Amino acid sequence: MSLSSSEPLYVWNSSVVSRLECSLSSLRKLDSSGLRSAKQHTLFDAHGELNERSIRNLDRSSALLLSSVKRLGSDWKTGVVPKDQLGVIVGTSFGSISSTVNFTQDSFTESRPYLVNPAKFPNTVMNFAAAQAAIWNGLKGPNATIAGGAGSLFVAATYGQRLMRSGQASGLVVGVSEESSPERDTIESAAREQHTEIIEGAASFLVTHKPNVFDQSRPQAELRLWRPVQAARLSDLQYSVERWFRDISLSQTSVGEPAVVTAVGESELCDAVLGHVGVEFGSKRTVKLGWEGCSLGAWGGGLALSLALDNLAADEPWLIITTDELHQTVTAALVSPA
Structure with missing residues (x-):
């Protein structure tokens, strides 16, 4: 990934x-x-x-x-x-x-x-x-x-x-x-x-895809995206989380380590992802958008990104993770100030 x-x-x-x-x-x-x-x-x-x-x-x-x-x-x-x-x-x-x-x-x-x-x-x-x-x-x-x-x-x-x-x-x-x-x-x-x-x-x-498209204005944030990963095996999941942080640390733009992690999902898969994230960089502020017996469906990632944009602070990127238990897929995105 x-x-x-x-x-x-x-x-x-x-x-x-x-x-x-x-x-x-x-x-x-x-x-x-x-x-x-x-x-x-x-x-x-x-x-x-x-x-x-x-x-x-x-x-x-x-x-x-x-x-x-x-x-x-x-x-x-x-x-x-x-x-x-x-x-x-x-x-x-x-x-x-x-x-x-x-x-x-x-x-x-x-x-x-x-x-x-x-x-x-x-x-x-x-x-x-x-x-x-x-x-x-x-x-x-x-x-x-x-x-x-x-x-x-x-x-x-x-x-x-x-x-x-x-x-x-x-x-x-x-x-x-x-x-x-x-x-x-x-x-x-x-x-x-x-x-x-x-x-x-x-x-x-x-x-x-360019920062200067609209005159007299500047973007709210930069958004970096990872390709979705199939998470049928926990070893694949662990590798993917490690890859996210390796990509962040090697980023030429030096966006910094995520200060907040937002996870969308209400399943064991979501908990497993958060567990691996905790291993990678310890205890950080975590926001979990998942409730038993309820689902945000396709728009959960949109809610998470909106929350990140509303609460984004300088030098505090947000890592957003969406988990799909039905299809065993995980997606991730990094939101940082523009």
């Missing part, structure tokens, strides 16, 4: 849409019952967030993503970078699984298979949310969706980095979105063989 590139990505703007109070102190106090209470009593209002356009045919996952992109602000829309050089890359688990299930069900239960609502068909395409984000904001650059499980944000960002390095885009909106629905909860529970509830949310980030 090695760095995907010796050069960092630059993060300019960020936004999160969630039912949770996304502050470090609040999340540290939350337990599983608190998460379920927030899920029941704090509702995402798509009409209130996206009131300037019709949302009748939007699924929940797309509405969450569009709301987070809207909150990125308007500085990046001023024309400094042509819109045909700005693209959208989205990470997800399944897209809108409820749209797919309901559309398929209608084809079996209606009197004729073709008596389905054709306006709902686009929602079954996994790239629907990314496409809508581009349409709503007039972005004509590359547009793609990557299903990367818990590490979706960093897998999508790695793909976006390759696009920018090859000259296909000057900047990208990289986002993640995860909906909460009975269908999505059922799939997660069946895969884990225990009742699991999805805590929905979305996060978006404006990233570039």
